Amino acid sequence: MTKTNENLKMFSSLNDDATTVYNYESDTKYKDNTMVNTYSNTMNFEKVVASSERTNTNIVVPTENTTNKKAEPLVSVLIPSYNHAKYITETVNSIIDQTYKNIELLILDDGSSDDTAIKISALRLKCEGRFARFLFQKKINEGVCLTLNKLISESRGEYIFLIASDDIAKPTLIEKEVNFLKDPVNTAYSLVVCDNTIIDQNSVECFWGKGRRCVYNRQEAKFLTFGNYLQILRGIDFKGDDFGKYEHLYLRGNHIPNGYLIRKSILKLTGLYNPKAPLEDYYLMLQLSKYCLFKYIDEPLFCYRWHDSNSIKNSYRITKMTVATEKIEDDILAKIDINDPNFLENTVLFKHKYDQSLAYKIHRVLRKLRVVFKYWYYVITQKTFFTQTD
Numbered sequence: 001m002t003k004t005n006e007n008l009k010m011f012s013s014l015n016d017d018a019t020t021v022y023n024y025e026s027d028t029k030y031k032d033n034t035m036v037n038t039y040s041n042t043m044n045f046e047k048v049v050a051s052s053e054r055t056n057t058n059i060v061v062p063t064e065n066t067t068n069k070k071a072e073p074l075v076s077v078l079i080p081s082y083n084h085a086k087y088i089t090e091t092v093n094s095i096i097d098q099t100y101k102n103i104e105l106l107i108l109d110d111g112s113s114d115d116t117a118i119k120i121s122a123l124r125l126k127c128e129g130r131f132a133r134f135l136f137q138k139k140i141n142e143g144v145c146l147t148l149n150k151l152i153s154e155s156r157g158e159y160i161f162l163i164a165s166d167d168i169a170k171p172t173l174i175e176k177e178v179n180f181l182k183d184p185v186n187t188a189y190s191l192v193v194c195d196n197t198i199i200d201q202n203s204v205e206c207f208w209g210k211g212r213r214c215v216y217n218r219q220e221a222k223f224l225t226f227g228n229y230l231q232i233l234r235g236i237d238f239k240g241d242d243f244g245k246y247e248h249l250y251l252r253g254n255h256i257p258n259g260y261l262i263r264k265s266i267l268k269l270t271g272l273y274n275p276k277a278p279l280e281d282y283y284l285m286l287q288l289s290k291y292c293l294f295k296y297i298d299e300p301l302f303c304y305r306w307h308d309s310n311s312i313k314n315s316y317r318i319t320k321m322t323v324a325t326e327k328i329e330d331d332i333l334a335k336i337d338i339n340d341p342n343f344l345e346n347t348v349l350f351k352h353k354y355d356q357s358l359a360y361k362i363h364r365v366l367r368k369l370r371v372v373f374k375y376w377y378y379v380i381t382q383k384t385f386f387t388q389t390d
Contacts, residue, residue, distance in 0.1 A: 072102045073182060074132060075174055076157030076264070079107045080147040081165035085115040087305065090203060092123050094168040094303075096130050100175035104133035107165075108151050111141030116165070145273040145280050152264075152272055161261050168199065168303035169259060177261035180295060190292035191244065193260035194301040196226035201307035214306055226304045227296070230255045244294025246286065247350045250329065254282040256294065259302030266292055269342055279318075279325040286329050290336075290347045 077095050081088055095105055105127055109117050117138045127134040135154065139147075152160065159181060161174055177192045198214070200206050206214040207221030208229060215221055223229035227238060234255040236242050244256060270287035277283035288294075338348045 072100070073159060073178065074157040075100065075103050075159045075161055075178060075261070076155035077103055077105050077161045077163065077174075078148065078151040078155060079105070079163055079165050080144055080151060081107055081109045081112060081116050081120065082141075082144070082147075083112045083114050083116060084165040085112070085119050086201075087166040088116050088119045089123065090168055091163060091165050092120065092127065094170070095163070096123075096126060097171050098169065098174045099172050100178055103131050103174070104155070104157060105131045105135070106133075106151050106154055107136045108147050109136070109138040110144065110147045111139060143275060143278075145275040145278070148280065149272045152267065155264065158264060159261050160264050160267075161259075163259065164305075166305045166307070167258060168203070168305070170197075170301045170303065173259060173301040174261065176297065176299070176301065180297070181261060181263060186295070188293045189295045190263040190266040191256075191260050191288055192295040192297065193257050194297040194299050195228075196257045196259065196302045196304040197300040198226055199303045199305050201305070203303075203305075205303070206306075208306075212306070225300050227257050227298070227300070230257060238296040239298060243296045244285070244289055246289040246344070246347050249282075249286050249289050250333070250350070254279070254285055256281070256285050257296075257302065258304050262288065263292075274328060277325040277328040278321040283325055283328065289344075291342055291344060293344075 079088075079091065079095075084091070092105070092107075095103065107120055109120070120136050124134070124136070133156070148162070159178060161169075161177070163169060173194060177194065180186055180192045181189060197205050198208060200214045204216070206216050207218065207225075208223040209215035209220050210222060212223075212229075218224070223232065230236075231238050234248070234252045236248055236252065236255055238255075242248050249255070266288060269291050270284070273280050274283055333351070333354060336343075336351060338351050343351075
């Protein structure tokens with residue numbers, strides 16, 4: 001048996017009980033006073049579950065549908081919602097409509113100032129009848145990393161599926177991704193993702209033209225799907241072994257589309273999101289890729305919404321977030337122990353090159369300079385500073 005298969009066989013056998021996952025808070029490397037204060041100042045999910053008698057207009061009491069339990073693995077669908085009242089109903093309904101049945105739906109609203117909470121509450125009865133377990137809570141704004149960490153800590157599923165509160169999952173998405181991960185021949189994989197159709201603010205499928213502008217004529221399209229865009233942008237063949245490989249994530253940037261399913265057990269090795277690394281998806285992908293393989297399914301089963309308020313459109317802010325996230329990863333990579341038996345072989349090989357190769361040392365310098373120059377370009381030309389937590 002190869003080293004990869006040995007490592008991942010261990011992952012798949014880990015116990016995923018909710019108590020162990022909840023204790024991640026005390027085990028994660030990034031826990032600091034900020035995390036402690038945040039948890040002491042806001043009601044956590046554990047207290048909500050324990051007290052169904054508490055009355056609060058901001059909280060929908062979690063319910064568990066004991067008649068909906070199946071032999072199939074439980075999937076925890078997590079939605080960190082924020083100011084998406086216009087879209088959240090479509091997002092939740094897309095999970096309700098999944099062909100895969102054994103799902104728990106957990107929604108945590110990160111202090112929305114619009115009617116997001118009202119929209120979610122209106123779906124409460126529908127969700128209680130559909131899901132093995134449903135939970136919704138509204139809290140003060142803390143940012144997406146802490147919101148996701150609380151959701152993961154509360155989740156009970158063997159698999160975790162993350163979806164933004166403005167995106168849509170097509171009906172067979174979770175079923176197809178679960179079928180891949182639960183197949184005994186795929187124990188080396190802990191993440192699977194499908195291609196993403198692009199939709200506009202009115203939920204109409206479209207393509208990207210010049211400047212990632214929504215176009216509806218295929219002849220005008222530069223990119224047909226989000227996956228198509230990422231493959232060309234990063235120069236990676238998603239159908240080959242390079243997809244999700246640590247070296248390519250580190251050197252070329254994040255290229256994992258939205259709507260991925262992961263084994264929760266892998267988080268016992270990687271830890272949760274780091275609030276100091278603001279590109280939360282990129283940070284998590286870097287950590288996961290050190291320990292497990294990723295699979296791309298070339299079928300557009302997820303809908304990535306492209307509208308005026310997409311965070312990625314704020315180039316200054318994204319550059320600032322990139323600087324912070326890459327600095328965190330550089331610090332992690334410099335300190336990792338290559339003797340850790342859980343690392344994939346390609347991670348160890350890259351660490352050797354990272355430490356010893358002159359070419360990689362030059363690359364690290366140029367990488368930092370490129371990001372810093374781009375950062376200051378936006379500081380000088382835009383002269384706009386964004387401080388609101390998203």
